[in-house]
Amino acid sequence: MTTELASSPQNPPHSAGAASLAPRAGWSRKRWLVAGAALVALGTGGVLWRAQRSAGTAPSPNEVADTPRLEGDSIAFSAGFAQRAGIKLALVTNSQLVPVVTAVGTVAFNPEYVAAVGTRLRGLVSRVNKFEGDTVEPGTVLAVIESAELGEAQASVRMLEAEKLAADVNLRREAELSQKNLTTHREAELAAVEAQKYQLMLGAAKQKVSSLSGGVGSRAGGRLGSHELRSPMKGTIVERSIAPGQSVEGQLVAFRVANINHLWVELDVFERNLGKLRVGDRVELSPLAAPTETFEGHVARIGALIDAETRSAPVRIVVDNHDHRLRAGQAVNARIHAAGAEHASTLVPNSAVSYVDGKPTLFVASGAHAVRVVKVELGTTNGHETEILSGVKPGDQVVSEGVFALKSELFR
DSSP states (O other): OOHHHTTOTOOOOHHHHHHHHHHHHHHHHHHHHHHHHEEEEEEEEHHHHHHHHHHHHSSSOOOOOOOOEEETTTTEOHHHHHHHHTOOOEEEEEEEEEEEEEEEEEEEEOGEEEEEOOOSEEEEEEOOOOTTTTTEOOEEEEEEEEOOOHHHHHHHHHHHHHHHHHHHHHHHHHHHHTTTSSSSHHHHHHHHHHHHHHHHHHHHHHHHHHHHHHOOOOOOTTTTTTEEEOOOSSSEEEEEEEOTTOEEEEOOEEEEEOOOEEEEEEEEEEHHHTOOOTTEEEEEEEEEETTTEEEEEEEEEEEEEOTTTTTTEEEEEEEOOOOOOOOTTOOOEEEOOGGGEEEEEEEEGGGEEEETTTTTEEEEEEEETEEEEEEEEEEEOSSSEEEEEOOTTTEEEEEEHHHHHHHHHHHO
């Protein structure tokens, strides 16, 4: 019977093992639930910690930004803002002002140091000795021109020289014979007239040669018709218009020689500024291509005629160019110090002037860390300081550095 109970279908042999596994499966699910809850708690704690840390660095509602602020009719700012913005003050002064007139001009050769060498006659260029950039001395042969016209004139001079020599010999002989009463006075007089005639003819022929050759004349032993173009001055060849084998006419300018140590700067100055300028005023020049370089010059001439369209007149500046840093044709900026218009003025640094709503403005100190916005009327300038016609007085202090930072904070 025991065997039958043991083998009964209601009590199968493996029912005890299955019953022992059920509690283990339930415990595993609880363990996973507890672990998940722990992870959630840790994440929530981290979020809260970061939030609290961020909240600790945020500005408090009572904290005020360190920016300029309006206090009545003044603008106040802290010492920290003044330091960050680099604000500095300058004193308004009353001193002599030499106005500066600015203009743009062009470098040119000084006509007093330029020579044009012309061909003077028709002919053929046989040789060119000097070219652009060559330095020459007075009398240097630049080129040689062969001219038939000059050759004929020189040949005439030589023939007349021979005939005059014969006439002079005949005159001396007739004079000697006349003293010995071996000839008549008539013969002696005719010999004198003949010698005088050849003297005059020879002088005229030489004058023709001189006019053709530019004063060179007929050189003893020289080739007939050979005309040498010579430099009349010391300088540099800046222009050449002939070449070997070229046929030329008498009016052609073959060379230009210039002394580039002396240059002019030609400016056009507006009518309103002409009255301030005087001959001898100092001028600072800066090439447009190299604005950091400066050259000294002075006003040499002020034009007497004002152009009807541009309302300007020419002003010429003399420049010493011994270092050869300037070249003809170069564009330059000019700053003319008009000493003739010097006068006492109320002056502020140029950096102190700003524009608010298109009007010139100064920030005038009204306390340790406060300024007033003052509209002013500007006069002329000397390049570093500006004349103030109204708005401030000598002894006031104005913001000269940090103006842009102050203005941008107030009007942004």
